[in-house]
Amino acid sequence: MSLFRNIVFTAVIAGLLSGLLLTVMQSFSTVPLILQAEVFENAGGEAAHSHDAAPAAAGAAAPAADHHHDDEAWAPADGFERFIYTLAADMLSGIGFALVLIAASEAFGGFKGWRGGLMFGIAGFLAVILAPGLGLPPELPGMPAAELGPRQIWWVSTAVCTALGLGLLVYTRSAVFAALAVVLLIAPHLVGAPLPPSHETAVPMDLHARFVNAVYATNLVFWAVLGALAGVTRERFRAGEEVSAGSPAKLASR
């Protein structure tokens, strides 16, 4: 149980700090672009779906529940409230990613310091942001997209395949596994992401281009910091693990 507790503690620290950093970076980069895109979205569509506040007024006016959106649903008010919810969601994502990242690293002997953590963090960026982003580029509100379900399945499959492929490349030495790794890395993109029937949108291309750049840049920093922080913090919280893990495992994990 001490291993579980220590990992959770480490993940919470790394996730909270990197989530805070991510939110600060987003406030200057991606969020302003999202807000700009929502202007086009709300102007172009017949109340396609409104994320912004004014729920009382908008709720009555827009009967159509496009994109499976129910206009009655609660949404945080623009400004401070929305920022706080974004901050909370970023921190939760950071904690969740950190839990998976640390568990994966422990299965392979641990981070062994900030450098190993940084490596795992960059691998996380490749698996969770870059590889899925090749097929499903970061999208702004108001941009057309295929059905949500199939896209989520493709996204998850791509992240899992990429993570497995990277793991095989790093931790095995046989040519067969290397070939399998390459197949795993490429297969999702040969299958292809679910695409919308038309790419027409009211959102300007340059807005989208700037958004894609901002997403990749902020997430690279986020994952690098998350990994390095997890690597540093993990070293400091090992209380009680020697007892439960036994000496051979302890030696292997050091």
Added chain:
Amino acid sequence: MVQNSAATAVGISASKIIPLSMTALLGLFIVGFVGFSHLEVVHNAAHDTRHSLAFPCH
């Protein structure tokens, strides 16, 4: 298959498997809730995060 090769390569002990998989599952559950839940309220609350992390949205 992957797990077997990992186990032989680094000698992961059996006592670690349960806490590690519990940790990973907890992490996946959190990320799934924030990024993939179809609940409207969750989507709205995490909207900017979902877009900024390039999760499939809408």
